[in-house]
Amino acid sequence: xxxxxxxxxxxxxxxxxxxxxxxxxxxxxxxxxxxxxxxxxxxxxxxxxxxxxxxxxxxxxxxxxxxxxxxxxxxxxxxxxxxxxxxxxxxxxxxxxxxxxxxxxxxxxxxxxxxxxxxxxxxxxxxxxxxxxxxxxxxxxxxxxxxxxxxxxxxxxxxxxxxxxxxxxxxxxxxxxxxxxxxxxxxxxxxxxxxxxxxxxxxxxxxxxxxxxxxxxxxxxxxxxxxxxxxxxxxxxxxxxxxxxxxxxxxxxxxxxxxxxxxxxxxxxxxxxxxxxxxxxxxxxxxxxxxxxx
Amino acid sequence: xxxxxxxxxxxxxxxxxxxxxxxxxxxxxxxxxxxxxxxxxxxxxxxxxxxxxxxxxxxxxxxxxxxxxxxxxxxxxxxxxxxxxxxxxxxxxxxxxxxxxxxxxxxxxxxxxxxxxxxxxxxxxxxxxxxxxxxxxxxxxxxxxxxxxxxxxxxxxxxxxxxxxxxxxxxxxxxxxxxxxxxxxxxxxxxxxxxxxxxxxxxxxxxxxxxxxxxxxxx
Amino acid sequence: xxxxxxxxxxxxxxxxxxxxxxxxxxxxxxxxxxxxxxxxxxxxxxxxxxxxxxxxxxxxxxxxxxxxxxxxxxxxxxxxxxxxxxxxxxxxxxxxxxxxxxxxxxxxxxxxxxxxxxxxxxxxxxxxxxxxxxxxxxxxxxxxxxxxxxxxxxxxxxxxxxxxxxxxxxxxxxxxxxxxxxxxxxxxxxxxxxxxxxxxxxxxxxxxxxxxxxxxxxxxxxxxxxxxxxxxxxxxxxxxxxxxxxxxxxx
Numbered sequence: 001x002x003x004x005x006x007x008x009x010x011x012x013x014x015x016x017x018x019x020x021x022x023x024x025x026x027x028x029x030x031x032x033x034x035x036x037x038x039x040x041x042x043x044x045x046x047x048x049x050x051x052x053x054x055x056x057x058x059x060x061x062x063x064x065x066x067x068x069x070x071x072x073x074x075x076x077x078x079x080x081x082x083x084x085x086x087x088x089x090x091x092x093x094x095x096x097x098x099x100x101x102x103x104x105x106x107x108x109x110x111x112x113x114x115x116x117x118x119x120x121x122x123x124x125x126x127x128x129x130x131x132x133x134x135x136x137x138x139x140x141x142x143x144x145x146x147x148x149x150x151x152x153x154x155x156x157x158x159x160x161x162x163x164x165x166x167x168x169x170x171x172x173x174x175x176x177x178x179x180x181x182x183x184x185x186x187x188x189x190x191x192x193x194x195x196x197x198x199x200x201x202x203x204x205x206x207x208x209x210x211x212x213x214x215x216x217x218x219x220x221x222x223x224x225x226x227x228x229x230x231x232x233x234x235x236x237x238x239x240x241x242x243x244x245x246x247x248x249x250x251x252x253x254x255x256x257x258x259x260x261x262x263x264x265x266x267x268x269x270x271x272x273x274x275x276x277x278x279x280x281x282x283x284x285x286x287x288x289x290x291x292x293x294x
Numbered sequence: 295x296x297x298x299x300x301x302x303x304x305x306x307x308x309x310x311x312x313x314x315x316x317x318x319x320x321x322x323x324x325x326x327x328x329x330x331x332x333x334x335x336x337x338x339x340x341x342x343x344x345x346x347x348x349x350x351x352x353x354x355x356x357x358x359x360x361x362x363x364x365x366x367x368x369x370x371x372x373x374x375x376x377x378x379x380x381x382x383x384x385x386x387x388x389x390x391x392x393x394x395x396x397x398x399x400x401x402x403x404x405x406x407x408x409x410x411x412x413x414x415x416x417x418x419x420x421x422x423x424x425x426x427x428x429x430x431x432x433x434x435x436x437x438x439x440x441x442x443x444x445x446x447x448x449x450x451x452x453x454x455x456x457x458x459x460x461x462x463x464x465x466x467x468x469x470x471x472x473x474x475x476x477x478x479x480x481x482x483x484x485x486x487x488x489x490x491x492x493x494x495x496x497x498x499x500x501x502x503x504x505x506x507x508x509x510x511x512x513x
Numbered sequence: 514x515x516x517x518x519x520x521x522x523x524x525x526x527x528x529x530x531x532x533x534x535x536x537x538x539x540x541x542x543x544x545x546x547x548x549x550x551x552x553x554x555x556x557x558x559x560x561x562x563x564x565x566x567x568x569x570x571x572x573x574x575x576x577x578x579x580x581x582x583x584x585x586x587x588x589x590x591x592x593x594x595x596x597x598x599x600x601x602x603x604x605x606x607x608x609x610x611x612x613x614x615x616x617x618x619x620x621x622x623x624x625x626x627x628x629x630x631x632x633x634x635x636x637x638x639x640x641x642x643x644x645x646x647x648x649x650x651x652x653x654x655x656x657x658x659x660x661x662x663x664x665x666x667x668x669x670x671x672x673x674x675x676x677x678x679x680x681x682x683x684x685x686x687x688x689x690x691x692x693x694x695x696x697x698x699x700x701x702x703x704x705x706x707x708x709x710x711x712x713x714x715x716x717x718x719x720x721x722x723x724x725x726x727x728x729x730x731x732x733x734x735x736x737x738x739x740x741x742x743x744x745x746x747x748x749x750x751x752x753x754x755x756x757x758x759x760x761x762x763x764x
Binding site: 097098099100101104106107138139140 | 622624625626629631632634635636639
């Protein structure tokens with residue numbers, strides 16, 4: 001692991017103008033198993049690979065409902081995600097209590113961004129170690145929003161975060177027009193499963209135990225689909241041949257094509273530099289031992 | 295010096311009957327203040343889940359606030375447990391919710407009605423500070439004193455000398471229960487000025503919820 | 514605390530003064546407003562096919578004194594939402610400010626999210642209910658109107674936080690005088706168009722003008738249709754007093 005004299009504290013700048021602690025927090029997202037999200041004109045889906053610390057334990061939850069109109073898929077520290085979910089749920093409930101209607105996604109993410117930003121600027125505590133893909137439906141239609149530990153958030157057409165997620169992003173870029181123009185929710189979910197499949201190790205295959213899928217959209221409240229429904233869609237996808245070449249994992253999950261066309265949303269290009277490479281096996285065990293990442 | 299009264303009585307009547315495999319809840323839709331009518335289109339009946347319904351007479355400001363609170367508690371429960379709160383749990387929750395405001399009470403006359411996990415009907419009524427009563431049939435609101443004896447006679451078989459066959463639960467059928475509640479509200483509207491306009495009837499069975507409406511006198 | 518000697522004290526004899534101005538306030542518990550001062554009387558709301566109309570006269574009464582003759586009691590919130598108020602005018606101005614602040618925040622968010630009649634109705638209900646729960650009530654009744662997803666919405670609200678919806682409504686003295694007329698008209702003509710609804714609303718004000726000493730023949734309308742909302746200029750109708758001569762034995 002790289003270390004230098006400027007990474008002891010989140011409030012200390014490196015001479016290159018970087019905050020290393022925040023970048024390390026971004027690396028925590030990559031320890032978590034992959035999450036894929038995408039949307040078409042009416043719906044948004046999120047799908048995730050679940051992990052279990054042992055054959056004897058249950059699979060860690062990856063997708064959480066926030067309100068009737070939105071939910072999140074997470075990659076990174078599950079415990080941090082629970083804290084964030086609680087905040088998001090409370091925000092949505094308060095908005096409904098006052099206005100009798102769902103909270104717009106951009107405002108929800110805005111309040112979360114404010115909360116997360118604080119942790120990137122004070123020396124006590126640490127940034128959140130979790131990345132989120134939030135899907136939702138509001139007065140502006142379906143949304144997919146990526147949220148980083150750096151407190152940045154990006155509105156996306158399709159996105160993937162977590163372990164080996166570059167493979168999924170490659171799929172999402174290649175099939176952008178197909179899922180954006182998808183005519184049915186089932187088509188959209190199938191695309192999500194294909195993208196997710198590309199993040200799996202060669203000896204792994206999609207299965208209903210391993211995969212969690214959620215959908216939200218027009219007249220479709222946020223719903224996590226149970227094993228049987230997922231199994232039906234999985235059985236179609238697993239019959240297809242797998243992607244032959246899987247590109248190498250890159251440092252940052254920032255692909256301009258997948259972002260919504262809004263310059264203010266576009267992140268800066270990734271800088272070469274700190275990258276934490278840790279081998280993670282299929283059950284989330286790192287070389288050093290079990291990782292708490294989901 | 296004027297005295298500010300934070301309460302109002304907006305009248306209205308709500309009632310429920312629990313059967314072996316159904317529960318029936320009814321409310322009129324009149325909202326009044328003093329001798330005037332605010333709205334003829336406000337049924338005081340609020341579904342909280344697929345199998346649980348809340349109905350409430352009293353001060354409508356408190357009713358609306360209480361309903362919002364219960365809806366929030368139901369949602370938080372779903373987030374935490376991954377399933378909707380049972381009717382029994384909601385009945386248990388309402389008690390501390392009301393008693394928590396013991397010294398500035400919600401001026402409400404609530405009913406919780408629903409099916410239990412086995413699909414049997416359950417109803418409970420509460421006083422404004424949360425004392426619950428569990429019975430096969432309950433009635434609350436401005437016409438409760440008029441209708442309660444009728445239901446006692448017809449369902450509870452209290453003090454009955456006549457040879458009219460009494461159909462008490464579990465024998466009481468949904469069809470008969472619907473007729474009894476319709477008669478109850480028709481009778482109430484004849485004698486109680488705060489009950490009238492329309493009645494909303496919700497019948498919950500294992501098959502789902504069926505909602506019907508019928509007219510009462512509007513004077 | 515300043516006493517109100519600015520107008521004939523005989524007129525004010527029975528008028529409760531606000532905020533503990535009867536007492537010297539020293540050592541007294543904090544006193545909240547226990548009654549309104551300058552107030553507006555009834556407002557009318559009528560839903561028609563494709564929209565709603567709200568109507569109010571423009572008097573600000575101080576007890577029985579017609580203190581202000583031309584104050585608007587209707588508020589255009591945005592293209593889909595309007596508001597009519599009766600009760601304390603200062604409390605209404607406070608609410609106006611709260612709404613303006615929220616509206617500005619919405620505008621700055623630049624996300625196309627703005628007031629709808631239902632959200633304003635819900636929010637105002639919370640404001641008024643919370644105020645009454647603190648024993649510091651905002652002394653108003655409101656009618657919120659507009660189009661909610663293209664469907665006419667008419668919501669009523671009292672100072673205690675009692676809210677309701679109905680296809681027609683009146684506040685204050687209008688509950689006695691205008692509401693029976695409105696009920697009758699909408700029963701005869703349930704598919705009322707805009708012109709008919711305007712006529713019914715104005716006639717309701719006219720009925721109030723004849724029997725409600727706090728009202729006047731100066732009035733304002735606001736209409737919401739799919740083409741947007743319009744707050745119309747203040748107008749006047751002429752009273753027809755011919756029949757007054759025929760009223761005998763009831764006065």
